[in-house]
Amino acid sequence: MENKNVAVKTQNGDEVSIWFLCKGCNTRHRIVVGKWTWNGDLIKPTFTPSILCTWNEPSGDKRCHSFVTDGKIKYLTDCTHDLKGQTVDLPIID
Numbered sequence: 001m002e003n004k005n006v007a008v009k010t011q012n013g014d015e016v017s018i019w020f021l022c023k024g025c026n027t028r029h030r031i032v033v034g035k036w037t038w039n040g041d042l043i044k045p046t047f048t049p050s051i052l053c054t055w056n057e058p059s060g061d062k063r064c065h066s067f068v069t070d071g072k073i074k075y076l077t078d079c080t081h082d083l084k085g086q087t088v089d090l091p092i093i094d
Helices: none
Strands: 007-011 015-022 027-032 047-057 060-069 072-075 087-089
Touching: 015 060, 027 047
Parallel strands: none
Antiparallel strands: 007 015, 015 027, 047 060, 060 072, 072 087
16 A cells, blocks of 8 residues: 555545644644645645644643645644644655
8 A cells, every 4th residue: 555644535425635644733634625725646745725723622722723835744833732833744644
């Protein structure tokens, strides 16, 4: 099986979702093609515009804000996790 950094899933008949593993959140984030643009690359994907994920936990509000470009995640400084302000390679996804 080929290593790839995103998983592609078609839902609801024709909605295409792209999933990638976020090292900052230690979970997968979902991109819906059409709401974001995708370069079609499974190894070095680029999504535009930026990706913003927010959620609530008992410890407080959480935020992950990033750009994914050429297979790298650039975390913006408004993230609430330890990788804020850093750029890391996208990990391989199962």
